[in-house]
Amino acid sequence: MLKEVIQESLPNAVFEEGGQWLNLIVENADWFKVAEQLKSSKEFLFDYLFCVSCVDWKTHLTMVYHLESLQFNQILVVKVKIADRNNPAIDSVSSLWRTAELHEREAYDLFGVRFNNHPDLRRLFLTEDWAGWPLRKDYEDAVNMIKL
Amino acid sequence: MDVKEDPKTTFPGEIHPTPGGGILVSKIDDVINWARSNSLWPLVFGTSCCAIEMMSTASAKYDWSRFGFEVARATPRQADVIIIAGTIVNKMAPVLKRLYDQMPNPKYVIAMGACATSGGPFFYNTYSVVKGADHVIPVDVYVAGCPPRPEALLHALITLQEKVKAGG
Numbered sequence: 001m002l003k004e005v006i007q008e009s010l011p012n013a014v015f016e017e018g019g020q021w022l023n024l025i026v027e028n029a030d031w032f033k034v035a036e037q038l039k040s041s042k043e044f045l046f047d048y049l050f051c052v053s054c055v056d057w058k059t060h061l062t063m064v065y066h067l068e069s070l071q072f073n074q075i076l077v078v079k080v081k082i083a084d085r086n087n088p089a090i091d092s093v094s095s096l097w098r099t100a101e102l103h104e105r106e107a108y109d110l111f112g113v114r115f116n117n118h119p120d121l122r123r124l125f126l127t128e129d130w131a132g133w134p135l136r137k138d139y140e141d142a143v144n145m146i147k148l
Numbered sequence: 149m150d151v152k153e154d155p156k157t158t159f160p161g162e163i164h165p166t167p168g169g170g171i172l173v174s175k176i177d178d179v180i181n182w183a184r185s186n187s188l189w190p191l192v193f194g195t196s197c198c199a200i201e202m203m204s205t206a207s208a209k210y211d212w213s214r215f216g217f218e219v220a221r222a223t224p225r226q227a228d229v230i231i232i233a234g235t236i237v238n239k240m241a242p243v244l245k246r247l248y249d250q251m252p253n254p255k256y257v258i259a260m261g262a263c264a265t266s267g268g269p270f271f272y273n274t275y276s277v278v279k280g281a282d283h284v285i286p287v288d289v290y291v292a293g294c295p296p297r298p299e300a301l302l303h304a305l306i307t308l309q310e311k312v313k314a315g316g
Contacts, residue, residue, distance in 0.1 A: 146271060147272070
């Protein structure tokens with residue numbers, strides 16, 4: 001159902017199926033436009049962003065957004081690949097979903113993803129002078145970490 | 149009295165019956181330790197799932213008030229024992245130290261579960277977890293388990309009581 005509706009408005013949408021929810025793969029450059037559409041188009045109304053996460057694939061990063069429409073009671077997962085792992089950047093969606101403000105700060109804090117147009121992008125859990133991104137797979141901390 | 153009484157649980161002293169009452173012979177240190185061991189007030193402190201087991205130990209089914217632990221205190225200034233129920237991270241360590249410093253003497257520490265004992269499941273490849281609460285404050289009794297069952301915590305508390313009675 002949801003898949004057909006998305007395909008109507010986004011003809012070249014790429015999907016991933018077999019998981020609990022329908023996954024939509026979006027290009028980094030298109031993400032903000034797609035997000036706007038998913039939030040405000042009458043046929044979607046994804047008004048609730050309930051999870052923002054980041055995955056380190058060692059070659060690249062992936063941002064994962066879990067969206068829910070409380071009106072239509074359906075859930076969509078959007079995955080956006082960030083190809084440049086050394087200088088990762090993606091558009092912020094905090095202007096659409098206010099909750100993203102903190103979630104994106106968390107992703108910045110632990111993975112080093114820079115969110116364009118974010119109003120207050122700084123460390124969330126770690127101290128301001130912390131060096132590095134602890135949830136990256138290649139993170140090293142000689143003092144606190146015991147490597148296995 | 150033919151029945152042999154367990155010295156761990158009985159009152160440390162002898163009663164000599166005399167007309168009109170009796171005379172109690174004991175050592176004041178033993179009496180103080182006996183009293184102390186039977187009213188150890190724990191601090192309300194839990195940082196993860198071990199705290200759920202600790203709450204279970206406190207509630208009706210396991211009921212640690214049978215051993216004198218029911219007066220859980222929300223302030224370290226009134227607590228005798230701190231049960232470290234959960235993971236201690238680097239950010240939490242100074243808070244734990246401060247809580248311990250605020251407790252009046254004599255004070256006791258129980259490290260409950262794998263995290264508080266050694267870092268447990270967070271021993272390897274973690275930047276944030278303290279590998280054992282004994283890096284921060286001295287620990288009297290360690291409890292194994294992840295999380296330990298309420299019986300294990302009760303055993304730890306009784307072990308602590310025995311330590312207190314023995315003068316520790």
